[in-house]
Amino acid sequence: MTARRQDWKSDLRRLPVQVRPLPGELVFSYMHRLGRANRTGTGLLLDHLGEGTGWTISRQIHTYDLELNEHAFFRLSLLSGYYEDPLRRVLHVRRTRKGWPPAYTWHRFTSRDNDLVRPCSHCAARYNVQTLAMTKRPSVLPICLRHGRALAPHTEPRAVDQSLHPAPEILTAWRRFTILRRRRRNTVTTAFTTASEITNDWARAKTGSADHIAQRWRDRAALLPDVTGDVIRSPETIALTTLFARHPGLLRVPQLPSRGPTPMIFLAHAARYLDHPEPRRLLDQGSPLLHWAQGSELPAWWLPNTREPDRSIYTALRNNTIPTVL
Ligand SMILES: [Zn+2]
Numbered sequence: 001m002t003a004r005r006q007d008w009k010s011d012l013r014r015l016p017v018q019v020r021p022l023p024g025e026l027v028f029s030y031m032h033r034l035g036r037a038n039r040t041g042t043g044l045l046l047d048h049l050g051e052g053t054g055w056t057i058s059r060q061i062h063t064y065d066l067e068l069n070e071h072a073f074f075r076l077s078l079l080s081g082y083y084e085d086p087l088r089r090v091l092h093v094r095r096t097r098k099g100w101p102p103a104y105t106w107h108r109f110t111s112r113d114n115d116l117v118r119p120c121s122h123c124a125a126r127y128n129v130q131t132l133a134m135t136k137r138p139s140v141l142p143i144c145l146r147h148g149r150a151l152a153p154h155t156e157p158r159a160v161d162q163s164l165h166p167a168p169e170i171l172t173a174w175r176r177f178t179i180l181r182r183r184r185r186n187t188v189t190t191a192f193t194t195a196s197e198i199t200n201d202w203a204r205a206k207t208g209s210a211d212h213i214a215q216r217w218r219d220r221a222a223l224l225p226d227v228t229g230d231v232i233r234s235p236e237t238i239a240l241t242t243l244f245a246r247h248p249g250l251l252r253v254p255q256l257p258s259r260g261p262t263p264m265i266f267l268a269h270a271a272r273y274l275d276h277p278e279p280r281r282l283l284d285q286g287s288p289l290l291h292w293a294q295g296s297e298l299p300a301w302w303l304p305n306t307r308e309p310d311r312s313i314y315t316a317l318r319n320n321t322i323p324t325v326l
Pocket of ligand 1: 123146149
């Protein structure tokens with residue numbers, strides 16, 4: 001144990017330059033910026049926060065975060081010049097365990113930390129962020145709605161955020177989703193999860209050039225070459241989210257086709273919400289929506305197809321029209 005490692009026993013004062021934390025910023029990212037603004041090393045600041053592992057990963061904020069116990073967090077609040085509670089509300093704090101002495105541990109990012117992003121460059125400019133920073137993404141997808149930008153994931157330290165204005169339908173869908181989240185609080189999370197699974201599977205399905213929805217995604221990706229697939233697919237994901245949030249019974253279609261709404265009713269709704277230009281494509285055997293609606297059951301309804309109103313829906317879709325369903 002060297003003398004330097006006992007720095008956490010000394011009294012602390014606010015650093016001369018105060019640094020405003022970004023919303024959702026990770027603790028290590030914030031400490032790094034605090035050190036840079038005050039022209040001091042992150043390692044030295046860590047020594048003053050508490051006992052740690054003794055090794056410093058001074059620049060790898062895209063790979064590591066810090067976990068502080070409550071006494072170490074208190075010392076960070078002293079250094080930063082912000083009170084503990086507001087600082088805790090703004091930062092993304094992993095854990096603050098009780099116990100003496102003040103201490104920190106490292107958290108290495110894993111594939112489960114896929115919700116970490118570089119902050120939006122326009123937001124960062126407002127906060128006078130000069131160096132690399134890392135934040136929790138502000139919503140279920142990596143988008144800054146305020147500035148209409150797709151955010152870069154933490155795994156790509158050199159990537160930058162991009163304007164989404166070449167595909168305005170993405171931002172329109174996101175504004176709708178914001179309203180939907182307020183109005184359908186109880187169903188929107190499940191609806192979004194299921195809709196995302198469907199569009200993810202759809203993107204992987206290799207449906208060919210006749211698939212209008214996959215073609216939409218290819219066209220959008222050509223306009224926004226570095227934007228992640230989940231953002232590219234988000235207008236269709238949100239269209240299906242809206243459908244499920246308004247008609248939660250449709251979420252049970254793959255499990256209970258004999259008792260609940262039938263796959264045909266789901267397809268009719270989906271054709272309308274996706275504004276599908278050629279609805280009969282949804283009946284193709286390779287159709288990802290049909291595949292989801294059938295679930296793991298054999299499609300017993302498919303060949304006889306005697307149930308009404310399934311027969312009329314089927315006929316309407318075959319004729320490339322979108323049927324009206326209750
Ligand atoms: Zn922004």
